[in-house]
Amino acid sequence: MKRLTIFLILTFGILCARAQESADSAAQPAPVVQSAAEASPEQLWDRANTAYINGDFHTATEVYEQILSRGLTSVKLYYNLANSYFKEGQLGKSVLFYRRALRLAPGNDDIRYNLSVAEARTKDNIEQIPEFFLTEWMRDVRHTMSCTAWSIVSLAALVCALALFLAYLLAQRLPLRKTGFYGTLVAVAVFMLTSWFAMGERREMLDDTQAVVMSLSTAVKSSPDKSATDLFVLHEGTLVEITDRLDNWCEVTIADGKKGWLECKTIETI
Incomplete structure (x- = not known):
């Protein structure tokens, strides 16, 4: 009888505890939508x-x-x-x-x-100064891959050059030595060219002289002064190159070679 009483008390205690947990969970407020600061x-x-x-x-x-x-x-x-x-x-x-x-x-x-x-869709129709065709062609080739990709190709060319040079040193037969020698020259040339491409892409990626006009329209001045003469007007989306800075002014050059000053707040660097 005593054991039965203890069993009933324990059972009743467990049921009460579970009921309390259910009531607490029901009393909790509904989950709120995550804010932007909390979202991953x-x-x-x-x-x-x-x-x-x-x-x-x-x-x-x-x-x-x-x-x-x-x-x-x-x-x-x-x-x-x-x-x-x-x-x-x-x-x-x-x-x-x-x-x-x-x-x-x-x-x-x-x-x-x-x-x-x-x-x-930009308003400024600026004609670019013609470039030497070989320079333009080399830049187009360089732009076919990223800096990382050119670096990987360059490293692969270096490994090939070392392997071919080793073959040239160790080969006993003359045809194999010739293959190793000329193959080394070609691999070294590829290594130098791809390294140059990789450095060019990295230099362009870190370049902070190119900027885009953010204002709907902005007057380019003859000097870094609001009262200076207006040389020409640039509109939103036009690409410029920053050639000099003075306080809150930037000297810029556009694709056709024209140059002038505008406020730095009107442009944003790429």
């Missing part, structure tokens, strides 16, 4: 992509910018952000981020095509 980059990415697909380009732009503000960058992020800005009609921002994406993936045809579409 992956969640923000999905949220931005969903907004873009649904045609809510303003929200997509804001969420992509939140990812960017966390110090995260990628080709896809720049590309999607550029597309969102383009859909919103902000040509300056779209050109800026297309060009940033292109620096990371210079051989991407989609980025290059979308950039050309965005630049075609």
